[in-house]
Structures are given as structure tokens and as C-alpha cells.
Amino acid sequence: MKLGVLFSGGKDSVYATYVSKKYGHEIECLISIFSKNKESFMFHTPAVEKTKIQASSMNVPILIQRTDGKKEDELTDLRDAIKKAKNKFKIDGVVTGAIKSVYQASRIQRICDELGLVCFNPLWQKDEEIYLEELVKNKFKIILTGVFAFPFDEKWIGREIDKKFIDEIKTLNKKYKIHVAGEGGEYETFVVDCPLFSRPLNVVGKKILKEGENSFRLEVEVK
Amino acid sequence: MILIVSLCKEKMHELEFVRPIEKIVSSTGNEVVVCGYDKIKNSDLKNASGVILSGTSLDDFEYLENAKNFLWLKNFKKPVLGICAGMQAIGLVFSGRLVDDKYIGLSEINFKETFLGLNGKNKVYFLHNKSIMLPEGFAQFDNGNFPMAFKHKTKKIYGVLFHPEVYNHELLKEFVKTSQKT
CATH class of the missing domain: 3.90.1490.10 (putative n-type atp pyrophosphatase, domain 2)
Structure with a gap:
């Protein structure tokens, strides 16, 4: 399956990418959200700008979306980014590094459902x-x-x-x-x-x- | 041994819908065997003290197109727990009707009576696009328009529309206890 990964550059999103490749999926793009809100409920903010260098090292294109980080506007910006990834890279699904956050996972599930994309959370509930x-x-x-x-x-x-x-x-x-x-x-x-x-x-x-x-x-x- | 039947079309979805159940059941000290719904052998069913049918992703309806793979449920005498898609599979075998009904996220259920250790109001996690009408011979344990928790009136066949592997791990442990008693 052709997949895009919601990518912060931290351990969870990089490992979710690794697992997806192990399962034989093709990583068509990384999707990174740059939030101005350091307390964002949805996105990890530190070091996010370095994701471009990680993407280059992985030889995978990266799609960057900026957001002011206001609680519900973040979701609109995330939805727009995923939609762009779907149109540009023809992805069939989205991968997240969510482990326990029902808040984060359910919102991404809703966006994927709305856009007709498969949602994968390969680290979900992991020990x-x-x-x-x-x-x-x-x-x-x-x-x-x-x-x-x-x-x-x-x-x-x-x-x-x-x-x-x-x-x-x-x-x-x-x-x-x-x-x-x-x-x-x-x-x-x-x-x-x-x-x-x-x-x-x-x-x-x-x-x-x-x-x-x-x-x-x-x-x-x-x- | 508890048999966990995977309803996932995509292997990677098992990390999300099967492994968490496996982790909780294993923590009770029970042996666990995992098997795809289309690969169940009679020996798996014979060796199991109870069977759990997993959920799957929102977009995956392959198990519904292959409902014949669940016909063994009709004559199975041991405890069975269906989670979300697993509940729908049980409902179909017992002539229930599927309806479009979407819910993603946390909600609350008020159990009318004790259901696998759960009582009164409980926070639950839903991830479904469909529900099943109450099949004949089953009792509903909540007040929803469609059952969120049901049980066969005479057999130990249970179904929940919510995901106890996310919230309410104790329900899974209670099911394992019920399986050991049988």
C-alpha cells in the first residue's frame, strides 16, 4: 500500500515509518506539521524543522504544513496537509506514531475516514x-x-x-x-x-x- | 488456551487490533494463539478454552463478505467474545442486520446489569462505521439504539461494539476467567 507518515522526527513517527516498511508498504511521503504552539495537543514541536534533513537522509519527499496551533484550527491544517498528500503522492493511507493518545488517534481516524484513507497506528497500545x-x-x-x-x-x-x-x-x-x-x-x-x-x-x-x-x-x- | 481470531485484512492492522488484546490476555498467564478468521482449524477451536474475535480498521469490511467463515459459531459451546467487527460477525451468524452507524472516539455506556465485570457508567472507546441490530436470542446490556454490549441468552457468547483493549482491560480479563470456568 502507498502510505504517507505523519512525521515529527521523534522516535514514534520514525519507528512507525520503519515498521510500515518492514510490513512491505511503500512510504510515498512524510507529512510534517510546524506548529507555532509549543503546548500543541496534536503535534510534537521540538526539532520539527530538522525533519527535512531526516527526510533527505531517508530519500522520501516531505510535505510541510504550517499551523498557528490553535486547538481546533490545527485539525483543519492537518486535514489540509493530508489531503494535499493524497492528491500529490496518491497515497492510500496514513501512518501515525500514536501509542496511547486517544485524543490524537481518534482525530486522525476521523480525518482519514472523511478523506477515504486507511489509517495505521502500528505502535498503538504497545508496551x-x-x-x-x-x-x-x-x-x-x-x-x-x-x-x-x-x-x-x-x-x-x-x-x-x-x-x-x-x-x-x-x-x-x-x-x-x-x-x-x-x-x-x-x-x-x-x-x-x-x-x-x-x-x-x-x-x-x-x-x-x-x-x-x-x-x-x-x-x-x-x- | 485463548484463541484470538484476527478479522484484519491488512497484516499491519493486527499490531493495532490484535496485539493489544494478546498483551492483556497473556498478562493473565494464559497461553494465546492468534489466527486469521479465514484460517481457523477445528483443532484451534477444540484446544481453546475461549475465543476472542478482534476488531479491524474503519475501512475494512472484508470479513463481512466472507461471513461463511464464522458459521462455526452456531454450534460452538465455549465462551466467545466479539469486539466491534467481531461483534458484527457474531450478529450476522445469528441473523442480525447491519446498519450504518459511525462513532470514533471516547463515549460512555450505562450498563443496565453486570456485563463481564462492568457495571453502571463506564468510559469506552469506539471506532466503528457500522452497528448490528440485536439478533434473536440475544440480550442487550445497554440503553443504546443499537446494542453496544450483548450476550446470547443461553450461551456464553458476548459482543461489545467498543474496544476494551483500549479502555476497560478488566473486561478482557473477566472474559478469560469465564473461559477458564467453562
Whole structure:
């Protein structure tokens, strides 16, 4: 099936792309939404502009849609982007990286239904610990580009998801109910290498922005 | 052993509609076997203590065109739970009629009486384009225009239009317990 992937550049959308290819689907395009609203309910915002470099490394065209990020306007912008992808790339369906968010998944399901597209959520309800272990096993190199919950601090920014990280996040889950895969928006990620990339991305600049007591964002420049 | 019957046409949709059920049933310590609806063998049915029929994606109606694959349900004596598309398949075998009825997202059901451990008001997740009219010989457990939860009056055949693998995992665990008692 010819598919378009809703793509933020974080671990979930990149892994959903990887799984789709494993199942024999053709990835015709990536669809990225640039939201001005950093608190967006629908889209992960950090590092989203770097998705163009990821797309180029995957040799897949990327369709960019900008949105002001007002709650329901975001959906209109998302619908427009998916419609454009359907017309331009003749996709039959859309893939998302949704794991637990019924809010996100049901809205995308409605848009796909309205546009006559098949909706795939290959990570839906996936066990979060197994998922992180799969990412490491499948040679995904992922860094944290944002942390937004207690007890995270600046030291977590830029860290790689590896075995040590998984052990520590499991402890935080037990102690502070932090979702292991960051599904509660506790942390956000950016994929710098994975089997889909023709070459690893090179992080050349880093700037950490403090947004609150336990809230930090990383601005990276990649080449 | 619990047999999970996949109603998905697309293999990748099993990650979404079958694996989550498998994960919950496995967490009860029961063995799970997964099989496509068109590949069920008599030995699978014989070895199962209960059977769960999965849901599928909104656009997938292939299972409806192959309703003959579910005729075994007529004479099956062990517990069966149909989820969404699975409920529709049960309804068709027992002469229910399909109707267009769409709902995507969270809603609430008020159970009139206990249904696989659920009572009163419960938050549920729906993802369907069709519903099934109450088939003859079945009782409806909610007050909806079309049944959102039904059970055969004399057999342990259950159907839910909502997705308990998303919300209400305990319903699946209760079904497994019911299967073990049979």
C-alpha cells in the first residue's frame, strides 16, 4: 500500500515509518506539521524543522504544513496537509506514531475516514518498556530534545536512549509515574540515526533553553 | 488456551487490533494463539478454552463478505467474545442486520446489569462505521439504539461494539476467567 507518515522526527513517527516498511508498504511521503504552539495537543514541536534533513537522509519527499496551533484550527491544517498528500503522492493511507493518545488517534481516524484513507497506528497500545528496548535493538540512535516534568533537569537534555536510560526511566516510572515512552509529554526526542537513514545525522550545534523548573528544550543544528 | 481470531485484512492492522488484546490476555498467564478468521482449524477451536474475535480498521469490511467463515459459531459451546467487527460477525451468524452507524472516539455506556465485570457508567472507546441490530436470542446490556454490549441468552457468547483493549482491560480479563470456568 502507498502510505504517507505523519512525521515529527521523534522516535514514534520514525519507528512507525520503519515498521510500515518492514510490513512491505511503500512510504510515498512524510507529512510534517510546524506548529507555532509549543503546548500543541496534536503535534510534537521540538526539532520539527530538522525533519527535512531526516527526510533527505531517508530519500522520501516531505510535505510541510504550517499551523498557528490553535486547538481546533490545527485539525483543519492537518486535514489540509493530508489531503494535499493524497492528491500529490496518491497515497492510500496514513501512518501515525500514536501509542496511547486517544485524543490524537481518534482525530486522525476521523480525518482519514472523511478523506477515504486507511489509517495505521502500528505502535498503538504497545508496551512502553518493550518498545524502548526494540528501538535500541534495531539500532535507533535517539536523543532527548526536551524534558517537561519533575524530576527531570538539564542533565537529561541531549541524552541518548540506551539501556542505561531505559533502566533509569523505569525507576522514574515507579517513583513519579513518568510514562516510560514519554507518552504523557514528559519528554520529547529526535532521531539522529536509524536503519532508514542513508547516513547518520551530525549534531553540530546545541543550545539549551530553560522554560520552567523542570522544563528544558534543546535547540540542535544537524547536518 | 485463548484463541484470538484476527478479522484484519491488512497484516499491519493486527499490531493495532490484535496485539493489544494478546498483551492483556497473556498478562493473565494464559497461553494465546492468534489466527486469521479465514484460517481457523477445528483443532484451534477444540484446544481453546475461549475465543476472542478482534476488531479491524474503519475501512475494512472484508470479513463481512466472507461471513461463511464464522458459521462455526452456531454450534460452538465455549465462551466467545466479539469486539466491534467481531461483534458484527457474531450478529450476522445469528441473523442480525447491519446498519450504518459511525462513532470514533471516547463515549460512555450505562450498563443496565453486570456485563463481564462492568457495571453502571463506564468510559469506552469506539471506532466503528457500522452497528448490528440485536439478533434473536440475544440480550442487550445497554440503553443504546443499537446494542453496544450483548450476550446470547443461553450461551456464553458476548459482543461489545467498543474496544476494551483500549479502555476497560478488566473486561478482557473477566472474559478469560469465564473461559477458564467453562
